[in-house]
Amino acid sequence: MRAVFNSSSKIHCILIVAAMMTLLVACTTKPSTEPTKDMNTLTFNNTQATAMSAIACNEAKADYAALAQAINNGLDAGLTVSQIKEALSQLYAYTGFPRSLNALGTLQKVLEQRQNEGKTTEEGVEASPLPSNYNALAQGTEVQTKLSGQPFNYAFCPAEDYYLKAHLFGDIFARDNLTHADRELITVSALSGLENVMPQLQAHVRGALNMGVTEEQLRNIPAALKAYGLVSESHRAEAALATVFDGDITLNSKLSTLNSSWPIGEPNTAYAQYFIGNSYLAVLDPASGLCNVSFEPGCRNNWHVHHGAVQMLICVSGRGWYQEWGKEAVPLVPGTVIAVPEGVKHWHGAAKDSWMQHLTYHANAQPGNSNEWLEPVSDEQYDTLK
Numbered sequence: 001m002r003a004v005f006n007s008s009s010k011i012h013c014i015l016i017v018a019a020m021m022t023l024l025v026a027c028t029t030k031p032s033t034e035p036t037k038d039m040n041t042l043t044f045n046n047t048q049a050t051a052m053s054a055i056a057c058n059e060a061k062a063d064y065a066a067l068a069q070a071i072n073n074g075l076d077a078g079l080t081v082s083q084i085k086e087a088l089s090q091l092y093a094y095t096g097f098p099r100s101l102n103a104l105g106t107l108q109k110v111l112e113q114r115q116n117e118g119k120t121t122e123e124g125v126e127a128s129p130l131p132s133n134y135n136a137l138a139q140g141t142e143v144q145t146k147l148s149g150q151p152f153n154y155a156f157c158p159a160e161d162y163y164l165k166a167h168l169f170g171d172i173f174a175r176d177n178l179t180h181a182d183r184e185l186i187t188v189s190a191l192s193g194l195e196n197v198m199p200q201l202q203a204h205v206r207g208a209l210n211m212g213v214t215e216e217q218l219r220n221i222p223a224a225l226k227a228y229g230l231v232s233e234s235h236r237a238e239a240a241l242a243t244v245f246d247g248d249i250t251l252n253s254k255l256s257t258l259n260s261s262w263p264i265g266e267p268n269t270a271y272a273q274y275f276i277g278n279s280y281l282a283v284l285d286p287a288s289g290l291c292n293v294s295f296e297p298g299c300r301n302n303w304h305v306h307h308g309a310v311q312m313l314i315c316v317s318g319r320g321w322y323q324e325w326g327k328e329a330v331p332l333v334p335g336t337v338i339a340v341p342e343g344v345k346h347w348h349g350a351a352k353d354s355w356m357q358h359l360t361y362h363a364n365a366q367p368g369n370s371n372e373w374l375e376p377v378s379d380e381q382y383d384t385l386k
Contacts, residue, residue: 040212042181047077049217050224052087052182053189057225057233059088059103060095060193067103070228071110080124081111086178087186093168094190127175137162140170143180147207184208189221192237193230195261201240215245231263231282260317262357264294274302274373277349290361295320300349302376308369309362311340313348320356321385322348329385332356339363347377351385 044052051074058067071084084107092100114121144165145151154161173180188208191201208218219241225234265282268275277299282292295318303325313322315332322338323329325345330338332348340346342364350356362369 037176037179038212039176039180041179042185042213042217043179044079044182044185045077046220048074048079049185049220050227051077051079052083052186053221053224054228054230055084056087056091056186056189057193057228057230059091059099060190061230061233062099062102064102064106066228067106068110071107072114075110075114075119075121078122080122081107082124082126082177083182086127086175087182090172090178090183090186091190093172094187095194125177127177130174134174136170136174137166138170139174140165140168143169143173147180147184147210148203149206149210179212181208181212184211185213185217185221188218188237188240189225192221192225192233192240198236198240201236202243205240205244209244219245232261235264260355260357262292262294262316265292268293271301274304275349276300276302276376284359288361290359292316292357292359295350295356297350297354298352298382300377300382301347303345303347303374305343305345305372305374306340306362306369307343307372308366310342310364312359312361312363313338313340314359316357316359318350318356319354320348320350320358322346332358345374349377352382 042049051070054070055067055074058064058070074084075081085104088100088103088107091103111121141151147169152164154164173183178186184204184207187204188201191197191204205218209215222234222237222241225231225237263282263284265280268279268281271279271281278296279299279301280294282294284290284292300321313332313336315334315336317334320332321329322332322336322340323346324340330336332338338348348358
């Protein structure tokens with residue numbers, strides 16, 4: 001039988017089809033119940049943040065043995081493979097492709113070893129797909145402006161300006177398996193592992209604040225680095241934090257001028273009365289008494305005598321002087337080793353125009369050994385040294 005449809009039937013069919021399509025769309029495009037990720041919140045807990053700081057810093061230092069240990073600790077603390085992989089990928093923009101690729105290779109080896117040992121590892125989630133109308137330059141400009149606190153345009157080199165906006169703060173920061181706050185903690189930790197980038201380190205401390213990292217979380221970074229034996233790197237972080245939070249440029253200036261990987265230590269207040277100028281003490285091995293002493297330009301200790309022990313001095317940075325009573329002063333440069341005889345009057349310190357650091361410890365120490373502090377080295381005596 002041939003069906004006959006009038007206009008009313010056609011309209012009825014159209015309405016039925018439309019209703020079915022509406023129901024189908026409603027079933028397939030149901031709004032997600034997943035909460036939107038807050039890109040301005042740090043997602044790591046304290047243990048994870050400590051491990052991530054060490055991961056980033058060791059990547060920057062290219063210390064892959066230490067990196068492997070930090071990665072293992074981070075995975076044990078609940079960091080995911082996706083988070084660590086993303087951090088090491090991001091850092092190519094700050095430390096270069098070779099370090100980033102070698103670090104990713106280290107991660108692969110760690111994962112293989114953990115699999116062989118039967119250790120659990122959480123893979124985590126990958127970054128969400130970007131929308132079809134995504135504009136990297138526009139998004140990156142917005143992110144960079146928020147991070148910097150104002151619009152930033154590097155007119156001197158437009159190509160670099162484009163790379164920063166479209167690629168780093170656009171393509172990379174758009175990947176949401178790390179938040180913007182996560183990425184800035186990683187960046188600050190990595191830059192703490194590099195020499196001569198203090199302006200960028202300070203800028204990213206400020207940027208981290210703008211992206212949601214709290215002051216407390218940032219102040220935890222130096223302690224995290226120290227916990228992994230990254231002492232000089234922790235001092236760089238402390239210097240940047242002191243400048244940003246406390247307005248103290250003193251330590252920053254010291255570290256920039258010193259340009260040394262040896263720790264500067266704390267102000268040597270216990271012996272300040274026996275020094276002209278400022279010195280700093282870093283205890284490296286309490287058991288043996290091994291210390292690193294840093295002298296600011298022009299700083300020297302008083303004439304003194306060691307009774308019952310031989311003092312060893314090993315210059316490791318900068319330039320300075322060592323002088324025994326009645327003898328010509330001896331230059332101290334990196335690699336100079338001095339064995340100060342027991343009972344000999346002497347002094348040591350920095351040159352007028354240079355920092356100086358030396359390691360020191362006592363050898364052949366006898367029971368009851370002591371130091372006898374004497375008169376200061378006068379300006380007249382010191383100023384004759386060239």
